[in-house]
Amino acid sequence: MVSPLSKLGIGSGQFALDQTSVRGRPRSAEVRDMLEIAARTRLTVLDIAGYSPQSDAALGDILPRPNPFDICISTVRADRGADLVEAEARAALRRMGVEQAECIMVPSASELFGPHGAALWDRLKALKDQGVTRKIGVAVFASDDPLGVARRFRPDVVQAPASLLDQRLIVDGTLASIAEMGIQVHLRSIFLNGLLLLPPDRAPNHLKAAAARISRARRLIAEGRSDPLQAALGFALSRPEAHTVLVGVASTAELNAVIAAGANPPPDLDWDEMALDDPVALDPRAWAAA
Numbered sequence: 001m002v003s004p005l006s007k008l009g010i011g012s013g014q015f016a017l018d019q020t021s022v023r024g025r026p027r028s029a030e031v032r033d034m035l036e037i038a039a040r041t042r043l044t045v046l047d048i049a050g051y052s053p054q055s056d057a058a059l060g061d062i063l064p065r066p067n068p069f070d071i072c073i074s075t076v077r078a079d080r081g082a083d084l085v086e087a088e089a090r091a092a093l094r095r096m097g098v099e100q101a102e103c104i105m106v107p108s109a110s111e112l113f114g115p116h117g118a119a120l121w122d123r124l125k126a127l128k129d130q131g132v133t134r135k136i137g138v139a140v141f142a143s144d145d146p147l148g149v150a151r152r153f154r155p156d157v158v159q160a161p162a163s164l165l166d167q168r169l170i171v172d173g174t175l176a177s178i179a180e181m182g183i184q185v186h187l188r189s190i191f192l193n194g195l196l197l198l199p200p201d202r203a204p205n206h207l208k209a210a211a212a213r214i215s216r217a218r219r220l221i222a223e224g225r226s227d228p229l230q231a232a233l234g235f236a237l238s239r240p241e242a243h244t245v246l247v248g249v250a251s252t253a254e255l256n257a258v259i260a261a262g263a264n265p266p267p268d269l270d271w272d273e274m275a276l277d278d279p280v281a282l283d284p285r286a287w288a289a290a
Contacts (some may be wrong), residue, residue: 004237005262007245009045009070010038011188014250017058032062033252039068041259045102045186045244047072047159051088056095063096070102072137072157072186075124078106078116082123090132101133103157109144112153121153128156135184142168142282150178159246161189164235165196165217166282167275175241184243190236191247195281196228210281217274226267229257231274234266 015031038046046069048059063069076088089104104124111117124136137157140146146169150158158178162169166189169175179185191197195214221231236245249255276282 003263004234004265005041005043005259007237007242008043008233008258008262009047009186009244009246010034010043010255011047011049011246011248012055012059013049013248015055015059016250017055018052028058028062030251031059034249034255035062035064035069037252037255037259039064042068043259044068045070045072045246047105047186047246048074048092048096049248050074051076051092053091053095056092060096060098063098065097067098071096071098072103072105073101074105074107074139075111075120078111078114078120081116082119085120086123086127089127093132100131103135103137104128104133105136105157105159106138109138109140109146109149112138112149137184137186139188142166147174147177150181150183154181155183157184157186157243159186159188161192162187162236162239162242163190163192163196164232164271164274165192165214165276167271168282170239170241171275175239179241179243185241186244186246187236187239187242188246190245191232192281196232210276210278213276213278220269220273221267224267224269226269227261230261230264231267231269233258233262234264234269235271237262238266 017027017031019027048071051074073089073092075085093101104127106112112121127133128136135156137155137159138149139159140149142161146158146160160169160175162175175185218228221228236242247258249258
């Protein structure tokens with residue numbers, strides 16, 4: 001039987017390697033322990049969020065060797081030119097001591113539709129042909145017409161948000177259609193910025209309209225003898241459309257909790273009853289503007 005954890009990958013967004021220490025412990029030591037746990041558990045995908053030479057170098061110093069992870073990196077902005085995009089991608093891999101990326105990801109579909117998008121995509125295809133990366137991909141929001149993006153550019157990977165609270169791309173068949181094209185689907189934001197894990201009375205003011213629905217979801221989860229972490233992971237890991245489910249973790253304690261919750265079979269819950277339809281709660285760009 002295939003373990004549910006075979007789909008699980010980790011994102012580096014909360015590693016904070018540009019900080020020397022957190023609560024008195026060197027960040028590099030904490031992240032090293034996290035990577036060793038991930039390697040022992042055979043979590044294969046390591047998604048490097050953002051672009052930071054300092055963090056890349058620090059990560060290179062603590063990655064297990066030989067490197068057990070499929071490393072995914074993101075491009076710098078397309079308007080900086082294709083030559084710089086290539087130079088920075090190669091430099092990031094050098095700093096991490098990684099010979100080949102698993103995927104080089106365009107961090108926003110809007111980059112591809114801008115004036116520099118065609119040159120960016122052509123350069124990424126060339127880097128794939130040269131063996132710098134095995135795959136190229138694009139990260140999308142639900143409002144980006146992900147299926148249209150997939151049909152136009154034919155990436156190897158599409159990274160998209162989906163969770164038991166945000167089921168839009170699942171309900172409308174978008175992710176299934178993308179997967180049927182032979183494109184790997186990487187799910188992100190499976191906790192919807194932590195909204196499911198946050199008690200409703202602590203939700204930000206601009207999300208109060210969704211508080212009742214979140215309370216209902218938490219009640220249904222409790223009645224199903226589960227908890228929000230296990231429910232969120234169970235939902236995402238059980239999706240047939242998903243090749244990889246990315247989870248951001250900041251500590252060994254968080255990673256161990258994720259692994260323990262994800263190793264269990266998904267709880268028997270009515271997923272349909274938990275989906276939100278609040279446009280503000282479902283749009284991370286609206287969160288940033290609030």
